[in-house]
C-alpha cells in the first residue's frame with residue numbers, strides 16, 4: 001500500500017499537468033471581458049458570465065455573427081474527422097490483414113516504407129501535396145482534407161491492425177476456409193476478434209484529425225476550415241478576444257471527449273492487445 | 279457419401295534444399311480409417327494441409343473421387359478438418375461454432391438446428407450449446423471441434439493429432455468415440471498422430487512416415503509383425519524393438535547367428551527366404567521385441583546385467599546391459615528381480631527380425 005503513494009503523486013502530477021490548461025480556458029471563457037485584465041489575477045471565475053457562450057451560440061448580443069462560422073467549422077471538423085476515421089479504418093483493416101496473412105513480393109520493403117511514413121512529419125510533404133491538391137481541384141474541400149488526413153494517419157492504422165491480426169491464430173481462418181467460407185467471409189468471421197484494435201485505430205485517428213491545425217490552415221483556409229482554425233480567427237482589428245477563443249476551445253473539446261468516452265473502454269483493451277502480444 | 283483419396287507423387291518444398299514431403303504416394307479407400315504416424319517434423323501435418331487445400335502442392339497430384347483437386351480452394355473440397363488446437367471461434371457459442379460450416383453452405387435454418395442438436399446429443403454437448411469455448415474444459419472443446427466437423431457430413435475427415443491435448447483417460451475415451459463415429463458415418467478418415475499406440479488401435483491401415491517419406495503402409499498387424507525396415511521396427515511397438523549386431527554363418531547348412539558372444543542356431547527356413555547378398559559370413563542386425571526375451575537364470579543365453587527395473591503393473595521392463603549394448607525385456611512382474619542382478623537371456627528365435635546393416639531394410 002505504502003509503495004503506491006509515490007505512484008499516486010506522479011499520476012496526480014500528470015493529471016494536473018494536462019488538466020490545468022483546460023481549466024484555465026474554462027475560467028477564461030466564464031469571466032466577463034473586463035475581469036480578464038484586472039489585477040490580481042482571478043483564479044476562479046467570479047463573477048460568472050455566460051456572455052461568451054451566448055455569443056457563440058447565437059443567442060447573445062452579437063446575434064448570428066459568431067454562431068454561423070462556428071456552426072460551419074464544427075460541421076467541417078465533424079465531417080472531415082469522421083470521414084477520415086472511416087476511410088482509415090477501412091484501409092487499415094484490409095491492408096493490415098494482407099500484411100499479416102499474405103506472403104507477397106516486396107512485403108517487407110512496403111512495411112518498412114509504411115513505418116517510415118508514420119515518422120514522417122507532415123511539413124516535409126506540404127509543398128508537393130499543395131500542388132497535387134490544387135491540380136485535383138480539391139483545395140478547401142472536405143474531400144481534399146479527408147484525403148490528406150487519411151494519407152497521414154492510415155500508415156499507423158495499418159501497422160496497428162497488422163499487429164492485431166498477428167495475434168489471432170491462423171487456424172481460425174483455416175478452419176473457416178475448410179468449413180466453406182469465401183476469403184471475404186473468412187475475414188468477416190474473425191473481424192470481431194480485432195474490434196479492440198479497430199477501436200484503437202478509430203480513436204487515435206479521430207483525435208488526430210480533430211486536432212489538426214497546420215494542414216487545414218494551408219489546405220482549407222475558408223469553406224472547409226475546421227474549428228481549430230476558426231478559433232484563431234477571433235482576433236479583432238485591435239484586440240484578441242480571449243474569452244471567445246477559450247469558450248470556442250471548450251466547445252471544441254466536447255465532440256472528441258464524447259468519442260473517447262464512448263470508446264475508451266475498448267481503447268485501453270486494444271492498446272494492451274497490441275502491446276502484450278500474447 | 280464417403281470419398282476415395284489419392285495422392286500421387288506429392289512433393290512439398292518449403293525451401294529448395296530439403297523437401298518437407300517427397301514422392302508421397304497414398305491411396306485411401308472409401309470409408310477407410312487411415313492413420314499417418316511418424317515422429318515430430320516428418321511432414322504429417324503438411325500432408326493433411328495439402329489435402330485440405332491449406333497448403334499448395336509443389337509437385338504431384340491429389341485426387342478426391344478421381345477429381346484432381348490441386349487447384350480447388352479448401353471451401354470447395356467438401357472436407358472437414360479437426361485441428362490440433364481445435365481452432366474454435368472464441369467469440370461464438372458452441373452452437374454457432376458447430377453451425378458455422380452449415381451456414382456457410384446455406385443450409386436451411388431448421389436443418390442446421392436439427393443437425394447441430396443431433397450431433398450435440400451424440401457427443402453429450404447439449405447442455406453446453408450456449409457457452410463460449412473459453413468456458414469449456416479441454417475435453418469439451420475437443421468434442422466441440424469434432425462436432426463441428428461431424429455436422430457437415432463431409433466426404434473426408436482430416437484430423438491432426440486431435441487427442442494430443444487430452445489427459446490419458448480422456449484420450450482413451452475419445453479414441454473410442456472417434457472410432458464409433460467412423461463406424462456410424464462410414465466416411466473416409468485421414469488421421470494424423472505421432473503416437474504409435476493411437477495408430478495401432480485406430481487405423482484400418484497405418485502409414486509410417488519419416489522425413490517426408492512413407493516407410494511402410496499396411497494393417498497394424500502387418501506393420502507390427504513384418505516391419506519393412508529398422509525405422510518402422512523401432513517406431514512401432516512399446517518398448518521399442520532391440521537391435522543387436524549379429525553375424526550369420528550358413529555355409530555348413532546349419533545356419534548359426536552369433537550375437538554378443540552367444541551362438542544361436544536358427545532354422546534353415548528362416549534363412550532361406552533372406553535377401554542375402556553372398557553365401558559366406560554375413561554381418562547383420564538382429565531385431566527382437568522386448569516381449570520375446572526371457573531371462574533364464576545364470577547360464578545358457580546372452581549374459582546381461584539389469585540396470586533399471588521399470589514397473590508397469592502386471593508387467594515390468596528390464597533395461598539390461600550387455601557389453602556396450604542395451605537390451606530391454608518385457609516380463610511378468612517378479613519382485614525378486616533387482617537392479618544389479620546378472621542374468622542369461624534367451625530369445626524366441628521364431629520372432630526375430632534380420633536387417634541389412636547398411637540400408638536398414640528388412641531381409642525377411
Ligand SMILES: Nc1ncnc2c1ncn2[C@@H]1O[C@H](COP(=O)(O)OP(=O)(O)OP(=O)(O)O)[C@@H](O)[C@H]1O
Nearest residue numbers: 292293298316317318319320321322323324325472
Ligand atoms: N510454413 C512452413 N514454412 C517452412 N517450413 C515448414 C512450414 N510448415 C512446416 N515446415 C517444415 O516442414 C517439416 C514438416 O512439418 P510438419 O508440420 O508437417 O510436421 P509434423 O509431422 O506435423 O510434426 P508434428 O508431429 O510436430 O506436428 C518440418 O521440418 C517443418 O519445419
Ligand SMILES: [Mg+2]
Nearest residue numbers: 322323324438
Ligand atoms: Mg503436425
